[in-house]
Amino acid sequence: MNLLQQQLEARLATVQAAAPVLEGRLLLADLPPQTQAVPTADLLDPTRLRPMLEMTAAHFHVTDLRVAATVVNRAYSAATLIGTLVALAVGGVALDASLSNTQLVLRDGFPHGLLIQRLESATIYQPRFGPALPPGVAHAPDLAALHRAFYATAIDQHLAPHMAALRQVARLGSAVMWGNVGTICNGVYQAMQRFPPLAQAAHEDRGLIFGPTGPSLAGPGPLARTMRSVSVEAPGHPEQFAVRTTCCVLYKLPTRSYCLDCPKLAPEERMARQHQLDAAAHE
Numbered sequence: 375m376n377l378l379q380q381q382l383e384a385r386l387a388t389v390q391a392a393a394p395v396l397e398g399r400l401l402l403a404d405l406p407p408q409t410q411a412v413p414t415a416d417l418l419d420p421t422r423l424r425p426m427l428e429m430t431a432a433h434f435h436v437t438d439l440r441v442a443a444t445v446v447n448r449a450y451s452a453a454t455l456i457g458t459l460v461a462l463a464v465g466g467v468a469l470d471a472s473l474s475n476t477q478l479v480l481r482d483g484f485p486h487g488l489l490i491q492r493l494e495s496a497t498i499y500q501p502r503f504g505p506a507l508p509p510g511v512a513h514a515p516d517l518a519a520l521h522r523a524f525y526a527t528a529i530d531q532h533l534a535p536h537m538a539a540l541r542q543v544a545r546l547g548s549a550v551m552w553g554n555v556g557t558i559c560n561g562v563y564q565a566m567q568r569f570p571p572l573a574q575a576a577h578e579d580r581g582l583i584f585g586p587t588g589p590s591l592a593g594p595g596p597l598a599r600t601m602r603s604v605s606v607e608a609p610g611h612p613e614q615f616a617v618r619t620t621c622c623v624l625y626k627l628p629t630r631s632y633c634l635d636c637p638k639l640a641p642e643e644r645m646a647r648q649h650q651l652d653a654a655a656h657e
Contacts, residue, residue, distance in 0.1 A: 378467070378493050378508040379403055385464045386457070392569055399487040400457020400469075401479060411477040411489055414532065417450075418473070418539045427544055429483065434627050441626045443544035446485070448554045448622065450536060453478060453485040455555070458528055459562045463575035466502025468514070468524035470495035472531035497523035502575065521582045525595065529555075553620040556600025557635060559583055560616050606641045615644055 379402050390396040405411055417423050431442035454471060461467045469490045479487035497512040499520040507513065514520035537551045559580075566576035584597055604617045618635050625632050632639040634647055 376493065376508060377506065378496060378498075378511060381504070381506075382461060382465045382467055386460065389460055389464055389569065389572065393565060395565070396456065396460060398479065398481070399453065400461065401487060401489040403491065403493055405477070405479075405489055410480040410483075412480065413473075414476045414478045414488075414536075415473040417478065418535055420539070420543050423539055423543050426483075436627060438626065439544040440546045441623055443540050443546040444550060444554060444622050444624060445627075447537070447540055447546065447551050448558065448624075449485040450478070451533060451555045451558045453487050454528060454533060454536075455558050456562055457488055458524065459559065459579070460566065460572075462520065462524055463502075463566055463572050463579055466499035466514075466520060468497040468499075468520050468527070469493070471524075471528035473535060474531075475527070476532065517578060517582060521579070529595075547620075549620045550622060552596045553600045553618045554622055556584070556597050557618060557622065557633075559597065560601055560635070564616075601635070604641070604644075606645050608645060613645060613648070615648070617644075 383402060386396065386400065401409075412422075417426070427439055427442045427446060430445050431437065431439060434442065434445065436442060454476075458469055458471050461469055470492065471488065471490065475491050475495065477489040477491065478485055479489055494510055495512075497514050497520060498507060499514045499517060500507060512523070514523060533555060537548060540546050540551065541548065563576045563580040563583075566572040583595075584601060585595075586598055599619055601616050602619055604615045606613050606615060616635055617639075618633075618637055621636055621638055622633060624630050625636070625638070634644060634651075639647075
């Protein structure tokens with residue numbers, strides 16, 4: 375185990391102790407025994423992707439393949455992003471999450487996490503990682519450069535081709551899929567901002583990922599317009615909510631209604647549901 379793997383796994387374990395949802399989301403270099411995984415590039419093949427969509431449609435009792443596709447897209451995006459976004463914040467490490475360097479970790483045949491096969495192609499931001507830097511690893515001079523490295527592999531070289539494949543097989547719109555990515559990123563940042571050791575890093579990272587210029591030097595990124603802040607009047611003071619600009623269509627599942635961040639949800643219902651979640655979290 376090299377220095378990068380040792381330090382990053384130790385920091386991730388600290389976060390996982392406070393947020394069990396991270397369990398199994400990011401594996402570094404080695405696949406544990408009995409863990410099911412497939413090369414992520416394999417799922418660009420329609421003959422491999424379509425059976426996953428059909429299995430999902432059957433499981434959720436839907437006939438519209440686009441609904442199954444948004445379920446898979448959200449799960450796939452979560453599997454790709456939850457661990458890698460936390461690695462950015464907790465260690466200043468932009469892992470190489472490109473299709474050629476990853477395997478998709480499955481649970482019950484469904485996307486759950488990501489295996490990063492080679493760590494030497496990561497990029498490190500020293501103020502977050504610490505003074506002892508692993509040899510042979512690229513160093514980012516600032517946070518913007520760190521996020522460009524992350525964006526290049528996790529987004530441009532991974533999620534964008536995945537979405538193109540879903541679009542080909544299921545005709546699911548790009549705006550819906552980018553909105554799903556925005557939902558996942560927003561949820562990860564909200565969770566990290568509630569964890570004091572990561573709150574500042576999460577705030578900085580969120581501004582870069584959702585910022586109007588995007589992490590790329592080429593202009594606005596596809597996440598810039600996926601979420602907006604909505605104010606809902608409440609006794610004493612207005613409450614702020616992050617709301618999607620597109621609906622994910624999960625409400626078409628037999629057991630689902632509108633999501634908390636859905637643009638179709640009435641403001642008063644959004645606030646009531648948030649209060650219910652807050653109350654349940656403190657029980």
